[in-house]
Amino acid sequence: MTSSLELSQITKVFTDKVGNTITAVQDMSFNVAAGELVAVVGPSGCGKSTILNMVSGLYAPTSGRVLIEGEEVHGTRPEVGFMLQKDLLLPWRSIVKNVEFGLEEKKMSRAERRERAMTELERMKLAEFAEHYPHQLSGGMRQRAALARTLVIEPDIILLDEPFSALDAQTKLVLQRHFARTIAEAGVTCVLITHDLNEAVIMADRVVVMSGRPGTVVDDFPIELANRTDPLARSLEPEAGVYVKRLFDTLHLENEAA
Template sequence: MALEFRNLTKQFATNSGAVLTAIRDVTFTVNTGEFVSVVGPSGCGKSTLLSMTAGLYQPTSGEVLVSGEPVNGPNDHVGFMLQKDLLLPWRNIVSNIEFGLESRPVSKAERRERAMFELRRCHLDGFEHQYPYQLSGGMRQRAALARTLAIDPEIILLDEPFSALDAQTKLLLQNSFAETIAESGKTTLLITHDLAEAVLMSDRIFVLSERPGQIVAEIRVDLPNRNHPLKRRMMPEVADYASQLFRHLKLEEKAI
């Protein structure tokens, strides 16, 4: 397995001195090459889970393991992509994609070669010399994915990367990301509020409860075309899976 969470609990001290438990006793695994999503209510600890995987937070108890090794801080095995693309406005696109490689023992020629390869794989051919302000939101997100892939991480963490996009761009980008990630063979962990998105892109989905987040369900998405969400979207079973998630989140009760 590529990623393992063992009895993971994270607490934060508030300004008043109280202790807030974000997640409690979370245990699950993500297999090599698998695409797993985590859904749950706002504030249930989804982003905290990703931050601990990236080594930005340390667990209060339990541990995160990448390829069997405990995560004790930021490491080269994990690539983290946030809601915002965070491209540097004074750099052109190819230079932005190279950015993560500049702190690594990689020659300038190899940096450029890897950046151009990922740029082509993310369908940004011809835009390498453009600047972020000259690209659409969807293209900027593809550039951010190319930057993440360029460092060749074992695991890609996606923190709601499509949430700020319009509906049409979101559908197209989900498809583009799914194809690119499947081609790369990367293990991927996505957090999202979009239940349909989780079904369209995932092999498995974990549902967290309200804070403190605890796993209340694991759903295996037994559908083809994980690498092509637009095709999967046409399948009637997608609505059934989304309804399962809806019930586990108890959204029906809240809608009454």
């Protein structure tokens, strides 16, 4: 249950009400192999989220093609899951009902839906909070519930848009490890959008670096570190620092800080 993803010469131009055009992404191409976790990093406003919205089918690129398993994307499709910095849990639903949300468009009995949601919550160690409401949970627990909702539909591809950036440092570490394990177990293809260079290196198989607006690919290299399921162990390896330095240099952060 996993698919490859290909972005081929994507350009996205937005036109505002007054008729001004903004090119968010220009002639951008990269591939994600089946089961691979690719991190996309870049300066803020470089169109990272635009890419995600095009892959999820929320809107079409102005030119170029998005291919999932060789098939062009037209509109939203059920095998793509997505997750944002905001947990997007519905406050009026209990946690288990939130997890069931994505299954409600699928043909299955109420009992099966509940069973699948509970299995997913058990995997996230949230089973005892199934009947709680989102406001009763901590930020880290809510984000785990959001991952449960994303994975319960058994997606082939999941798109993560800065899912850890709103969390405190400690929760972030715990959750990164949790996500890395869960995603590896599920074996899904994953695109992780992040502005955290360290996070990109410790979680990904490969990193795609984007330039400022209009966004385009300026670097694309594999991360050859062991233990993809343990970001914490990876962060302690000396080579991890080398990769972060490479990202740092590619993005010209030194010049910006000066």
